[in-house]
Structure formats: structure tokens, C-alpha cells
Amino acid sequence: MLEDSAEDLYENAPCGYLSTRMDGTIAKINATLLGWLGYDRSEVVGRRRFSDLLTVGGRIYFETHFAPLLQMQGEVRAVALEMVVADGTALPVLVSARVKTDATGRPLLIRATISDARDRRAYEQELLRAKRAADRERASVQLLAATLQRSLIPPSLTQVPGAEVDAYYHFASAAEVGGDFYDLFPLGAGRWGFFLGDVSGKGAVAATFTSLTRYTLRAAAVYDADPISVLGTLNEVLKQEYSSADPRFCTVIFGVLARDGDGFLVDLASGGHPPALMLRSDGSVEFIETPHGQLVGILPEPHFVAASIRVRPGDTLVLYSDGITEARIGRGRFDDDGALREFAAAHSPSTAPSIVADIKKLLESFGDGLQDDVAVLAVSVPAL
Template identity: 35%
Template sequence: MNTQPFLENAEDLYQNAPFGYMTVRADGLIVNVNATLLKWLGYEWEEILLQKSFQDLLDMGGKIYFETHMMPMLLMQGEISEINIELKGKASIKLPTLVNASRIHDQSALETYFRFSILDITQRKSYELELIKARQEAEQTIQRLKQINAELEQFASIASHDLQAPLRTISGLIGLSEKKGHFPVDSEVTKYFSLIKRNAQRMKLMIGDLLEYARIDSEELPFEEFSLNEACEIGLEMIDDQVKESNAVITIPELPMVIGNKLQLARLFQNLFGNSIKYRSESDPVIRVAFEEKNDEIRVFVKDNGMGFEEDLADQVFGFMKRLHSHDSIPGTGIGLSACKRILAIHGGTIGATSEPGKGSTFYFTLPR
């Protein structure tokens, strides 16, 4: 085996290197060019040498760039690097390139010359175009989403003000009429108005829940590290009245620290505890919180002794405005659990439930550790 270093032939290296080489005068005239570059551009040696200038290989954008940036930089600092410019070859050949150039330091030369090394970046260029395209598409999508979000926020504001106002008037007038004794006892009119009142209440509830749901996405979401117990406590405070009225007993162990939005996770507990109380059985509600830590997630359980439901329906309960009960039997909007699902999606977690009619339900959710 030959262990001598390979002896390079300088001329062969110049002509056939996998790189384009070119020497130009300060005005751009090409005074030397290698075989590789000629091949790329489709020109014969005689067609280029002392016949064309570097600018002749450029389109108008390239020419402007060359005259206003490349050449001034070359003359001032003696070199340029990684200039991305497209060269025009013969017969509409277009060659995307990366150009480096430097001044030739030859004291004896009367004129200034520059050596250009030219790298073919056709493949890289097509990837770049793909990237630009993908970015444009992503930007358009973001624009569209922003618009949709803005419209949703506007919708929420309409719901809060414009829908609630007439509802308040209706409820207020019915209340006033009752107070003034406009409705005779046991009359059909009284029955109708009581129905109107109940429906107005229901609508108020729905608007309130819808607003709450809309707010999940529109809020600024600061994430922080805190103990899940804090979220639990805030959630409980939000339904303090229901807890007291129902004699519910809630046990909460010491829960782990999490990173998330405290207020949203408090709303999550508020919804889960609230549901356990709302869908209670004959006995006083008993709610137990438990958790387990796995490799990459925390799983929290909220177990109750409520009425439970068929486990086949577990997926349905998280659907938007999906309910297992009529509003007349147990008032509700079917928004609370879908709001929980949304909150967990934002936190990178999931939610699910196991249940059996008459034996209570267990709702569980996961959060990344």
C-alpha cells in the first residue's frame, strides 16, 4: 500500500475542483475561469474569457446588488463571504450560488484583481424556498387564527353585554310583576311566567358558562410553579356556598408542585368539585382527591360517591354542550367539563373519567412533570 501523501496537480485542482473559480478585474471583467464553472454555466472558455464581466452573469437585482454592495465591500475590505447570488448561464441556465471573493495580493500587478469562489447551492436553494413557503403559510395561518380569535373575543363581549341585558330586563320585569301581584295564584298565566323565569335563569347560566369558556383562550396565561393544593383551595372558595349547602366532605392530601396557570387549574377543580356536588346521590357528597406520580406526568383523581353514569358515556361528558341529563332534572349547560378539557390541553395534559351508575365517579387528569 502506498503511504505517501497524494501529490496535487495545481492546474488540475484549479480546473476540476468541485468548486467554481473565477478571477475578475475591478470593473468586473472575467480574466480567468475554471472548467467546473464553465460546465455549470454551459459556456465555452472563449465565450467568457475577456468577453464577459461578472455583471453579465447577473439579473437586474443581482447587478444592483453587485454594484451597490458586493463591489464596494470588496474594494473597501478586500473580501466578501457567503453572498447568495444567482448566476445566469447559457440558454436560460440559472445557477443559485454562494460566492466568496478576495483581492489578489500581488504587488507587481498594475490593476486590482479579485478571486471568486463559487459554490453551487441549487439543492440548498430549493430547501430554502420550501422554508420560505412554509413560513409564509404559517404566517398566513397565524393571521387567520388571530382574526378568528379576535372575532371570538368580540362574540364573547356581545354575549356578555348584549345578550345579558335583555335577559336581565325579562327577569326583572317578571320579578316585579310577581311582587306587585299581577299573577293570580294557580292560574295558567302564572305557570307560563314561572316557565319563562326558569328558562331565563337557564339562559343566564349558559351565557355565564360560555363566557367562562371563551375566556380560557383569550386570557394572557402566565405560567408559574405552585402547589396544586393552592389551586384546589381557590377552586373550593369559588363554590363555598354549594359545599356548605350540601354538607359535602372533601379530603385533599398534600399535592405535588406543578407548573401552570393557577387560576385555570383552580377553575378545573371548581368544575370537578362542583360536578361531584351537583350530580350527588341521596347521601351527603364525599369527595376524595388523590394523586400518583409517574415518570413524566402527575395523575390527579377526584373521586366521589355521587350518582355515577354508564362508563360508555365517559367520552361524551367532555363534549361541548353535551349533557347526560335534561336541564329540568339537573340544571347545567354542558360547558364545564369541555372547559376542563380545554384547560388541560393548554397545560399539555389530558382528562378522563371512570364511573358506574349508583357507585360514584372518578375524574382524573394528568399534567406533565
């Protein structure tokens, strides 16, 4: 049976050992640490202080942090320092030290354990390089996502004479392209088309599907602006893209805004989308119900529901995506108990710019509870 002497265990331990007097003068040092540093024992013991073996930066840290902390606590653990090797190079180390005292508590000497941190330093540097590379890649992805997302949203809304229009898009993630979309565009003869919807999924595939949906809605409206006809055309186009391996569909409200005296007549149809909100000039609020309208892009002959309303002076029509109603608050969702209607009633009557600004503040108040993109489009007629 092999046995190591205590002296051999000390001298050839896998870590460095060092003992100093209370003034820092080195009293004892093992062969392992001498080998790392390239010094003879005679050059160190009784001739140098521990701080003399440190780099300039290490010496400053030792004197301002390490030594005072050791004096106050009697012990320090795993402090990163750099020692100077005989050839002038720096050796990164981790130093743990403890003050030895006599029976009365009087300090006698300091014992230190020193670990070679070169591998750890290289590992940390590699981690840092990897993190920087990942940060650059993340920034590139975020820039691409933001650029792609902006291409799916009109840079500015068409102005409608006699009305105010405004919109807002909340991005849930800087790195993923969402599927919400909206637009408002002229149809000629005093009419304007508008829509707001939500494509299932996120990412590049959803972005492609969103782009197809937007351009199909605009093109179909030019041919036949009847809202149900427009949604029917969209359904025919999206059905061709449907795949059971990667099912894609959308919900959408499409409408036509036509001048009517001092206000506007609105015809709209819904394909499975949350109902539009109407904030009336008298402060009342109503949902423009389009019940049982079915999702677009799945069924061969879906049922779409239309409604006609009049937007009078002082009224505001609001379209929104379900990111707002699905926002998490506490243990439930924001609209579990009709909070959206209550919110609208608290801000009615309003104008398109005002209600969009108020909704933006509401979204900001959700914090981390807002996990999906949100699109908002509002049209109002100025009060007389």
C-alpha cells in the first residue's frame, strides 16, 4: 500500500500553498506554486511579500479589497488575482486565504491556497467571445425581423377627408415577426377599404402568409369591394396554401367606409375575428357583432357575417387583434370579465388619435403579461 508523507502532500499538491506572516512576508511556499512561478525557494521565503508576486493591478486590488476584507472577516474565498511569473508573464489565479490565530484569538499567520486559473480564464474568454458572437447574431436577427415586420405594415395611413384615422402596432418580440396586420386604402368614388387581422403563427412563414393576405385583400377589394365577397376571395387564395403539416389560417375584419352626409356608412364582414368596438358620441359603447364568422383559409365554403353601421360626428370605430384581450393579468386574461368594454366606456367619447394613445398606455401597463403582438386601427368623425 502506497503512503504519501504529509510533507510530500504539501509540496506536490495539485494547488499552490503559501503561508505569510501578518505583514505579508512569505514564510512558507510549496513546490507546486514555485514551479508555476519559476522561482527558487530562496528567492521568495523571507525575502518577498505576497503582494510582491502580484501584477500592478493585482497588487492594487489586494491592498484595497483583499487585505481589508481578510482583516475584517478572517477569511476570503476564490478571489481572482494575477501573479507575476519569473519570465514577466502574468498567471491568473484564484486565491483563498484564512488567518490562523492562537487560543486567545491573536492572529499568527495567513494561510493561502492558490489555484491555477489559466484554463478557467481561457474558458471565460471563450464564453465571452461566444456571447459577443451570439449578441451580434441576435442583433442581426432582430434587425431582419424589424425590417420584415415594417414591410408588412403601411408606413402611413391614407387620410380620409372628413375623418380622423390612426393605428398602432405593438411588437411582442424583437426577434420574431408577428402575424398581425392592418391597412386603409382608397377605393375611389368617395370610398375607402380597411382591414385588420391576425395570421396564425410567427416567423418567416407567417410573414409570407401575412403578405399574401394583405395583398389579396387589397386586390380583391378593387375587383369587388363587397366585404363578404372580399373575404370569400381571400379564402379561396389561402386554401391553396393550406397544409395539414403546417396549417395556416387567419382571422380578419374587412370593411368599406363611404361618405354619408356628415358621417360615414360602414359595411364590414368578419372571418372569425373579435368584434369591432364603437365608441359613440354620447359616451355609450357597443360591439359591432358579427357572430359565427368562421376562420379564413381552412373551410371550402366558410360562413362570413356582415354588418352595416353609421359612424356619426363624435363616434369612433376601433378594430383590434386578440393580443389585447388575451393579455395575462394575475391568474386570468384581461378580457375574462369584459374589461375591454369597461376600458372603452371609461374613454368614450373619444377620437381616433386619443383612443389609440390610450390603448398604447394600456398595453404598456400589462408588462410581461402582454405576450402576443397587438394591432389597433381606429376611425373617427370629428364632433360638430
